[in-house]
Amino acid sequence: MLLSNFSGCSHCNLQFVACLKIVVVFVTVIILTACGNQNQEAPNKISSQMAMPVSVITVDPTSVPISAEAVAQTEGAKEVEIRPRVGGILMKRLYEEGAAVEEGQPMFLIDPVPYQNALAQAKAQLTEQKARIEQTRREENRLQELLATKSISQREYDNAVSENAITNAALQQAKVRVRDAKLNLSYTTVTAPVKGVSGRRQLSEGVLVQANTSLLTTIIQLSPIWVRFSLSDNELTKLGGYLSEQNVINVTLLLPDGTEYDHNGKLNFAARQIDPTLGTQQLRATFDNSDQQLLPGQFVRVRVTTGERKGIFLVPQTAVLTSDLGKAVYVVNEKNEAVMRPVVTGNWVGKDWVILEGLQAGDKVIVDNLIKLRPGTLVLPQSKDMGHAESVKQTDSGGGK
Secondary structure, three states: OHHHHHOOOHHHHHHHHHHHHHHHHHHHHHHHHHHHHHHHHHHHHHHHHHOEEEEEEEOOOEEEEEEEEEEEEEEEEEEEEEOOOOOEEEEEEOOOOOOEEOOOOEEEEEOOHHHHHHHHHHHHHHHHHHHHHHHHHHHHHHHHHHHHOOOOOHHHHHHHHHHHHHHHHHHHHHHHHHHHHHHHHHHOEEEOOOOEEEOOOOOOOOOEEOOOOOOOEEEEEEEEEEEEEEEEHHHHHHHOOOOOOOOOOEEEEEOOOOOEOOOOEEEEEEOOOOOOOOOEEEEEEEEOOOOOOOOOOOEEEEEEEEEEEEEEEEEEHHHOEEEOOEEEEEEEOOOOEEEEEEEEEEEEEOOEEEEEEOOOOOOEEEOOOHHHOOOOOEEEEEEOOOOOEOOOOOOHHHOOO
């Protein structure tokens, strides 16, 4: 219709054709400009899409304690078996089972009547000997006066002196028997030899107990508490050699839930030889346990510290790969490529590996997406600590000019 309107005028047709040419040229310019810009941005977009996002940490040298951990078991500093020192019928239990007892506190009562009678008999014999020695002394004095007047022979006087000495010795024996009888009578009340926590009774009332044989109960001293453990030759080598009270700086106790015990310990025994059966050095540490948080027989872990190692690196355990060839980590090179780096590891510190060899200060270690990586993979590093992408520019080899 539009053309039909202009068909009657040749001048209008020429104007229309000129305008149409201008429009076509303008559209062509716009299209070419857009294509040129798209072609310039394409390499960067392709490069960005091909790079794998990974989290990295920048490592710096640090220092960690030289330590080793081992399974340990607690035991009371004093574990005493309570046995009667005299025999007889067990009459009564005088303590609460499992309760704390003080040193000297009565715990059991053995029938005291036979020992009361023995004490009375010993006292009677002592009184008899005292009377007899008075008699021999008077006889000696009387014969001494007669000897001065030559009324008796020297032999008769000497016999009187000997008789007095024998009687005096018998008096001393009677005194000892009295002390023994008193001591045995006191033993009928069985007391706690140390302060600690009592165990359950082993025998009930009415049982005939034997002196120094029958086990009545036990007492365990809870504070301080001892912890027994051992370390192998390999572990001792990492610590710098065999341990002693002088080269151990600190002993830390780790509870079953993984938390550290509030009090630090001190090594109080180190065997001077290696156990030939187990190939270990037997060790023992002592800890304060005034709050009775630890109980004897409990399994725990101990960490022994002997010094400090400097110039090492710490990386998360998840960043370390293990294979038949050893351990390795992925680091990001200057071309933003993942490069596998063999490393030598030490012990764990919390959730981190100690890296002894293989890393340098400033290395960017990849900590995730490791299963998808291959050596030479183009990556897009993101700071693990800062939580945002690092400003790393794509290089020419990273995907286009």
